[in-house]
Amino acid sequence: MQKKIMLLGSGELGKEFVISVKRLGQYVIAVDSYHDAPAQQVADAREVINMLDGAELDRIVAKHQPDIIVPEIEAIRTERFYDYETQGIQVVPSAKAANFTMNRRAIRDLAARELGLRTANYRYAGTLEALQAAVEAVGMPCVVKPLMSSSGKGQSVIRSAADIETAWNYAQHGKRGDQVEVIVEAFVHFTSEITLLTVTQQQGPTLFCLPIGHRQERGDYQESWQPAAVPVDQLAEAQDMAAKVTQALGGAGIFGVEFFLAPEGVYFSELSPRPHDTGMVTLAGTQNLSEFDLHARAVLGLPIAAITHERNGASAVILADREGSEPVFTGVAEVLSQPNADIRLFGKPTTRPYRRMGVVLTYDKPDADVEAIKARAIALARLVKVEPSK
Numbered sequence: 104m105q106k107k108i109m110l111l112g113s114g115e116l117g118k119e120f121v122i123s124v125k126r127l128g129q130y131v132i133a134v135d136s137y138h139d140a141p142a143q144q145v146a147d148a149r150e151v152i153n154m155l156d157g158a159e160l161d162r163i164v165a166k167h168q169p170d171i172i173v174p175e176i177e178a179i180r181t182e183r184f185y186d187y188e189t190q191g192i193q194v195v196p197s198a199k200a201a202n203f204t205m206n207r208r209a210i211r212d213l214a215a216r217e218l219g220l221r222t223a224n225y226r227y228a229g230t231l232e233a234l235q236a237a238v239e240a241v242g243m244p245c246v247v248k249p250l251m252s253s254s255g256k257g258q259s260v261i262r263s264a265a266d267i268e269t270a271w272n273y274a275q276h277g278k279r280g281d282q283v284e285v286i287v288e289a290f291v292h293f294t295s296e297i298t299l300l301t302v303t304q305q306q307g308p309t310l311f312c313l314p315i316g317h318r319q320e321r322g323d324y325q326e327s328w329q330p331a332a333v334p335v336d337q338l339a340e341a342q343d344m345a346a347k348v349t350q351a352l353g354g355a356g357i358f359g360v361e362f363f364l365a366p367e368g369v370y371f372s373e374l375s376p377r378p379h380d381t382g383m384v385t386l387a388g389t390q391n392l393s394e395f396d397l398h399a400r401a402v403l404g405l406p407i408a409a410i411t412h413e414r415n416g417a418s419a420v421i422l423a424d425r426e427g428s429e430p431v432f433t434g435v436a437e438v439l440s441q442p443n444a445d446i447r448l449f450g451k452p453t454t455r456p457y458r459r460m461g462v463v464l465t466y467d468k469p470d471a472d473v474e475a476i477k478a479r480a481i482a483l484a485r486l487v488k489v490e491p492s493k
């Protein structure tokens with residue numbers, strides 16, 4: 104039966120999700136704060152609102168009466184979701200999951216205090232003085248992050264006492280909304296970090312994708328690859344933590360659960376209750392179902408017989424380098440002239456420095472060398488240049 108799905112946030116991840124649910128015959132209203140956002144270009148209807156404004160959210164929910172609300176970003180007045188759930192609307196994966204991850208505090212306290220998962224030692228601070236005390240408590244080096252922020256915005260590392268005030272000011276400039284509080288985390292000297300895509304289902308067991316490795320720069324991922332080499336005991340530990348935290352949040356859908364792998368063990372870092380940017384590697388056909396197809400099935404309550412490993416793959420981002428609009432891409436044909444390579448261009452109407460505009464995908468057989476596949480993705484992504492035409 105056709106469902107009316109309201110997608111809140113219409114970026115590149117939302118766009119692939121819309122394509123997945125459209126293939127299953129669903130109706131989608133794509134919402135964002137600007138016109139012609141990627142997912143709006145492939146949806147049935149669109150709305151442009153400020154999603155942090157609860158009254159605006161209420162208005163479009165009343166107007167469209169969706170069966171399902173699918174958040175694609177964190178910056179939403181998620182407190183409203185509990186009401187929508189009471190009204191009988193399915194919130195994905197659950198109102199609690201979306202609300203607990205809107206802000207770093209609820210999810211971190213749930214993971215560390217309630218569930219007892221290993222996380223970096225942490226404190227909160229609402230003033231510069233409190234930050235000084237918090238740094239003392241967790242030790243240096245440590246990482247400061249605004250409680251509400253994403254993509255590394257406002258995030259910095261304190262290595263000596265001289266960095267504390269700079270870190271505080273940087274966090275205040277990079278935060279989203281008016282919440283001044285920050286989290287201070289002990290710096291984890293990890294050997295690698297992974298995303299474990301975890302699917303919870305309305306009926307059926309929780310499923311895990313093979314781990315995805317990734318490299319972050321300026322708070323955004325640059326390359327991701329699947330599978331990441333993870334010792335079996337560490338993978339089991341990560342799966343166990345992912346199962347616990349997703350169960351506590353409830354509902355059905357895909358979660359991107361982030362972990363640090365360190366000599367002393369596996370650390371839970373954070374989680375997105377939705378497809379994860381590093382999971383775009385699954386668009387390279389690494390699995391029988393991409394993370395977007397998996398999300399679509401989980402959300403619609405359709406069965407997932409199994410997640411199978413089909414190829415090894417990598418993704419590398421294509422970034423803009425300046426402000427502008429109506430971007431033109433060069434080098435696309437060179438990428439596509441290579442075997443086992445593909446590309447996604449998101450269709451974002453405007454550019455700014457480091458804005459992610461597309462992704463190159465490379466792949467090979469399921470026993471092929473992942474490092475070589477990753478190196479190819481990086482080299483091919485470098486061939487693509489983004490030129491704003493205005």
Ligand SMILES: Nc1ncnc2c1ncn2[C@@H]1O[C@H](COP(=O)(O)OP(=O)(O)O)[C@@H](O)[C@H]1O
Pocket residue numbers: 223246252253254255256288289290291292296319322361372373
């Ligand atoms: N406590 C930490 N120790 C070491 N590196 C960290 C720590 N916290 C974050 N990082 C690095 O910064 C990246 C972004 O941090 P994260 O908490 O995931 O924020 P965001 O919500 O912006 O993705 C991580 O993927 C990791 O590379």
Ligand SMILES: [Mg+2]
Pocket residue numbers: 361373
């Ligand atoms: Mg992250």
